Amino acid sequence: QSVLTQPPSVSGAPGQRVTISCTGSSSNIGAGYDVHWYQQLPGTAPKLLIYGNINRPSGVPDRFSGSKSGTSASLAITGLQAEDEADYYCQSHDSGLSAYVFGSGTKVTVL
């Protein structure tokens, strides 16, 4: 059971906007720790997509954006493309566990 909760799946047509939520608690996201997002394409290692809640590493399209509020964070994908079909994971730090914590993962399907 993951410490951070994500919806199992979201879907959208090409060009649409989808959002993925990541819900934590007062010992992780709510304690002020940053949220980061990773994209995992089928059969590959995860890749950093968003760090520090809102920042994109070099090379990540600006179609991807992150936000954080209270005990939750969100990843938005605008202008959905076929190559965005992947699993997406949020990650933060939990002070109570003294651990990195990941979300349960969300599969994005492009219809």
Added chain:
Amino acid sequence: EVQLLESGGGLVQPGGSLRLSCAASGFTFSNYAMSWVRQAPGKGLEWVSAVSASGGGTFYADSVKGRYTISRDNSKSTLYVQMNSLRAEDTAIYYCAKGVKIQLWLHFDSWGQGALVTVSS
């Protein structure tokens, strides 16, 4: 270019041991915290263990505490994890992941390709 190359995976019987290695290149290894993250077949990501840049601080998920030992050799730019008393539920792809600074608890900006560990009789 940062490269992380895991090795040492394979098939091991329940109760057995295995040591994974992660050879790093393309950055000053001794300046970064490092972690192991695993992914069971068809499941999500699970952080396993982390080590500080100097190697003096080590941290473990409850699921592996007392069975796994993380270490690093900064002179060889290599990260290790010794896995003992292995269980079927330890079956997973194990990724080596690079932290972004000396301090822990931030994010991972580079990942290896993974090493498959299968625990089965």
